[in-house]
Amino acid sequence: MRVIWWLLTVVAVSLVSILLSEQRALDPVQNVSLSITAPLEGALRDLANPIADVFQGIVDRGDLVRENERLREEKELLEKQLANQQDAQVRIRELEDALGVKQNRPEDKLLVANVIAQDPSGLKRAIAIDRGSADGVDEGMVVLSRNGSLIGTVSRAYADFAWVRLITDPDSTVNAQVEGAPAAGQDASAARGVASGDVRQGVVLDLLPPDAPVTEGSLVTTSGLGGNYPRALLIGSVNSVDERPAAPFKKATVEPAAKLSALEMVLVLTSFKPARLAGP
Amino acid sequence: MKYFTAFAAAFFLAALGASAMPYVKVLGVTPDLVLIFAACWAMVRGQGEGMWVVPMAGLLHDLSSSDPLGTSVLALSPIVLLAAAREVRPVDTEFVPTLAVVGAGSLAYGLLSMAILAAAGQAAPWPQSLLRVILPLVLVNALFTPIVYLPLQWLSPGPRPGMSRLGQTTSL
Numbered sequence: 001m002r003v004i005w006w007l008l009t010v011v012a013v014s015l016v017s018i019l020l021s022e023q024r025a026l027d028p029v030q031n032v033s034l035s036i037t038a039p040l041e042g043a044l045r046d047l048a049n050p051i052a053d054v055f056q057g058i059v060d061r062g063d064l065v066r067e068n069e070r071l072r073e074e075k076e077l078l079e080k081q082l083a084n085q086q087d088a089q090v091r092i093r094e095l096e097d098a099l100g101v102k103q104n105r106p107e108d109k110l111l112v113a114n115v116i117a118q119d120p121s122g123l124k125r126a127i128a129i130d131r132g133s134a135d136g137v138d139e140g141m142v143v144l145s146r147n148g149s150l151i152g153t154v155s156r157a158y159a160d161f162a163w164v165r166l167i168t169d170p171d172s173t174v175n176a177q178v179e180g181a182p183a184a185g186q187d188a189s190a191a192r193g194v195a196s197g198d199v200r201q202g203v204v205l206d207l208l209p210p211d212a213p214v215t216e217g218s219l220v221t222t223s224g225l226g227g228n229y230p231r232a233l234l235i236g237s238v239n240s241v242d243e244r245p246a247a248p249f250k251k252a253t254v255e256p257a258a259k260l261s262a263l264e265m266v267l268v269l270t271s272f273k274p275a276r277l278a279g280p
Numbered sequence: 281m282k283y284f285t286a287f288a289a290a291f292f293l294a295a296l297g298a299s300a301m302p303y304v305k306v307l308g309v310t311p312d313l314v315l316i317f318a319a320c321w322a323m324v325r326g327q328g329e330g331m332w333v334v335p336m337a338g339l340l341h342d343l344s345s346s347d348p349l350g351t352s353v354l355a356l357s358p359i360v361l362l363a364a365a366r367e368v369r370p371v372d373t374e375f376v377p378t379l380a381v382v383g384a385g386s387l388a389y390g391l392l393s394m395a396i397l398a399a400a401g402q403a404a405p406w407p408q409s410l411l412r413v414i415l416p417l418v419l420v421n422a423l424f425t426p427i428v429y430l431p432l433q434w435l436s437p438g439p440r441p442g443m444s445r446l447g448q449t450t451s452l
Contacts, residue, residue: 003361006331010357017350022400026349033343040292041299041344048300117298119346122309122413123393123404126346128298156346163346171403199408261302 031158034128038116038161045116045264109271110144111135115263116161125169125197127152129266132160142229142269145258149234150174150222151266153274166260167235172197175225176205176235178218178252192223193249195235201253203236208250214241220254227275286321286333287340293317293428294340307416311424312386314341318356319385320429322363323378324436330360347393348400355392359385378429379422386421390414 020026057064113129131137141154143164152172155165165172178191193208205220218238224231234257242251293313301310318337322330338353345352362381366374390413398404 003327003331003364006360007357010335011354014350014354014357017353018348018396018400021348021350030343030349037291037295037298037344040295044296044299048303052303117344118302120294120297120301120310120312120314120341121345121347121393122417123390123397123409124346128346169403170405170409197403199405200412 027158031132031160034116034158034161038130041117042114049262049264107271108269110267111137111270113137113143113162113266113268115266119163123199124171125166125260126155127164127166127263127266129162129164129268130160131268132162133157134159136270137162137268140228140274142233142272142274144233144267144269145263146265146267147258148267149236149257150229151256151258151260151263153228154268164266167195167197167256168202168260169197170199174229174235175223176220177223178205178208178212178214178238179221180213180218192225193252195220195254198253203254203256205238205252205254206249208252210243210247210250212250214238214250214252216240220252229274230269230272282325282329283332283336286329287336290314290317290333290337290340294337294344297341298344306420306423309413309416309420311420312389312417313424313428314338314352315356315359315386315389316382316421316425316428317432319359319362319382320378320425320432322359323366323374323381324429324432326366327360327363330363334360348396351393351396352389354396355389356385358388358392362388374433375426375429379425382425383418383422386418387414390417 017026021030111131113131115127116130117128119126119128129137129143137154137157139154139157142150143152143154145151150167152164152166152169154162155171156163167174174195176193176195178193180191191208191212191214193205193212195203195205198204205214208214216238220235220238222229222231222233222235236254236256239253239255242253297310297313301313304310314337318330318334321333321337325333334356335353338356339349341352341356342349359381362384365377365381368377390409394404394406394409394414
């Protein structure tokens, strides 16, 4: 009998607490809690980082050697592409000046934030950062890695902290496009799709037209459709392509450009207002 | 004093779970030390103490995650009911029933968390989450149980009459 009363009480208190939490009434409690635990979690992360690196280095040595060789080759190729791109960039700027075209993202304002925790539940992919609404962080804001690739959006902002939903979270969807010249007879929208988080595969690029020119290694960026993400933010590269003859859409798995499991510092894009924040 | 100790231990494990433990991946998942601790406490110290320690551990778990506050308190509550297995004594050891409670508690925790996420309007891909997260978590949590169980057993008062610790008969 005692256990039944206990269970009823716990269920009732939990449900009320969940409802209050969803109404944002308990945000101050969670903010205080993160303030208390952040120093301890930071110290534990600092301690765990080198240990994890050593073990990973031992386990992955063979893969690292092969990856190093592959990266050297890629570097050479990219340097060549960069040289061509710099030349093209100069020409674009000259043409934009001549035509008076407004730049898409003139001056991005970025806020540096430290990662203080990761969501321990395996059902979600989220990280906590040490910046909150007091620093100008708002829900829906875009979060980038140190190198500028997309890692997620702010899902919950407290006064001094915020939770960031990673692009690998099942709740995350991003309008994306596969970079590369469209094939003959296709328009620029031919390789647009939706990049969704996936518990199993990380990021899945779905709803691609069946004739979209997608190959392994193709770069995937944000398309800017919907207005929740700026255009041309790097998401990652195509890992594998799932092509079925009768399927109405093509599907691909995407390897995120940023190593999401080892993030220490991120950048919150405060200058870009997503459509859901910008209002009518 | 015992509840203060339980709070301190659960607090430390919750902080560890949100900071260092994500580096530890077995079968693609990270062991949930707070859940293991709550289950071990309820099994080693009894259902009565579990009634206090399990919600406390759930609250600390919630405070270190992005879930709505109360999710883990609710999702961990079946552990207290499962702790009744301690009294059934199907085998002459506390360890095997503890493993079973950790496993069953992990399954219940995963399913209840998914249900709460779905009710809160968040994406809840049931088949994938069940196969890729919840079932591996049942095994991984059971695998990590000795790490929490043994120190807790060592710090607790002597065994109850007729019971043994890890399967060996203890003289009374």
